[in-house]
Each structure stands twice: as C-alpha cells, then as structure tokens.
Amino acid sequence: MTISSLIETRKKIFRKYNSIEKDREFTNEVGMEFHSNQKLAKELNSNYFQLIELIFRIRDKEGKLVPFFLNDEQKRFINLFNQEYQKRKSVKILILKSRQQGFTTLITAIQLCMLLCKKGFKGTTVSHLNEATKYIFNGKAKDMYEEIPDN
DSSP states (O other), X not given: OOHHHHHHHHHHHHHHHOOHHHHHHHXXXXXXXXXXXXXXXXXXXXOTTHHHHHHOEEEOTTSOEEEOXXXXXXXXXXXXXXXXXXXXXXXXXXXOOOTTSSHHHHHHHHHHHXXXXXXXOXXXXXXXXXHHXXXXXXXXXXXXXXXXXXX
16 A cells, blocks of 8 residues: 555545545544555655645635545646655745636645654745735645644
C-alpha cells in the first residue's frame, strides 16, 4: 500500500459513488491506517503535498464539497514547488496568474499541508484586496481545515 495507490482508490470511489459521505468514510479509514502504518507516514514525510489529494476537500464552482484532485497545472506547480522546497526549505513564490486555474485554492492547500506536517511553519497569503484575503482564509482555508478527518 502506497499513498499513490490510496489516492487512486479515493478517485475510483468518488467516481463510482459521487458521494461526499463515501469520501469521508474513506478518508477516515486512511487516517486510521496512518496511525498503524509507519511506512505510509514515512512516505508522506518525503512529500507532504500528497495530503491534498489524499484527504482534502474543497468547494466546487457550485459550492458543493468535493475531494481535492489536482488538475494538470496544479500538479506541475506542486512538482516544481516540492523540488525547490527540498533544496531550500524556504520558498517564496510570486504568482502572476490568470483566474480559474485553482492556484489560490492550491496555495491554501499547500500552506495547510505545511501547517499540519511542519513544526513552526508560517505562511502568508496576500491578495489584491483585503476582502479577498479574508475570503481566502474564511472560505477556502477554513472549509479545507474543517473537512480534515479527526483521526
């Protein structure tokens, strides 16, 4: 059992049932598995960002909770970010972005991964307007955090 295989299982379950309740059941089981499987914990330690597809949920454009599965642009960014993080342990990124590619949500998820996995992590999100920054925290980050399995 690997994290990649668990992520693929999560995708299959969600495609089959399209049920956030089934997804919650699965992610709760994953949480329990991490408590007893040191190999999985060690694998996660080498790439925290696997947590995104493993347990995180977000709201889609209709406001419905769905598992957070990365799109191709997000996967490319995560790979680049992780390479830089492994080299430096501190990465500053300025993203000039077009809208609707999911980078605000992705950066929020990256920071949540770091908060959960890295002692002493400090992250900052700045947007063009104060209200937009509040929305990122009170909407995206808070929703993501509250959907993390308790175990």
